[in-house]
Amino acid sequence: MPQKYTVIVGDVIKSGKIRERDRYWSSLQDVTNSINTKYREEFYAPITILKGDEISAVLNRLHFSYAIMRDFQEMFYPYQIRFVSVYDEIDIALETRNASLMDGPAFWKANEYLEYIKKRKLYFKFDFGNNVIDNMLTTIANLVAFIKYDWSEREKEIIDLYEKTKRQEIVAKEFNISQQSVSDALKRAHWQIVRESEEVILKVLRSYK
Known part of the structure; x- marks a missing residue:
């Protein structure tokens, strides 16, 4: 039976141009394990690495979706990654609790959005079912990411x-x-406005029922 969950899909930016592959792979695994441990209670299906440069996960609720993606980006430095988070139905392999096996509208949308932000060279896209709020969160998150990825x-x-x-x-x-x-x-580094903007996103997500 289809059920609605929050899906996170990520794609490492310019992964094919990364030279030190062992270092990159070790970092991807370490960050994945750290985030899975830190947010253990939030995952219905923990972060899974796909094809060496993509990740996916399913959350019990959307409240911590941005916190998870933000922390992943910061811990994954100097490598860059873009994220999409979608709240919608999953109707295949839900019982496995393995994001690599699951499928459904949530994943279809997430993958479509991922291609969209790749072409636009953006870092985030949210779709939780409220266009006004989704667009606001997406805009703020992208502005913050552009600033942070410019840090030395x-x-x-x-x-x-x-x-x-x-x-x-x-x-x-x-x-x-x-x-x-x-x-x-x-x-x-515009540190204060970055953290204040991130807190706005987190506060809005915490208000979702």
Whole structure:
């Protein structure tokens, strides 16, 4: 019997041009395992790697869909990945709890959207059944992703440590730079507006019934 679930489908960007294949494959596996563990309770079917450059998963609810995709993107750095999340019916192999075996309208839509955002060179697409909200979430998520994927490696390192410690002096000491340089790096990366925008997405998704 068909049932509605939230599907996530991801595609690694320019995977064919990645040279260090062993490093890439190890990173993809490690991030997949980490996300599956962190969000264990949210998965109906955990993230499965398909064809070496695609992933798919099925969630019990849509509330954490963006958090899962965002965390995957950040942990997967420096590699890039685009995501689609769709809420719709699954009518094949639902009982297997294996996303690679399942099929149905949710997956059909997700794959169509994935091709669409590939052509548009976007990073996200949401379809949860409300066009106004879906378009708003999609727009914000894409803008945030464009900013984050423009971060330099040093900016990302500074941001990661600052978010762990919440103290600029610790970051400054670790990187042997001034606190002003830390502050400037956070501003250049638009760190505050990025996190505030992400929180808007998370808050909207939490409000879904």
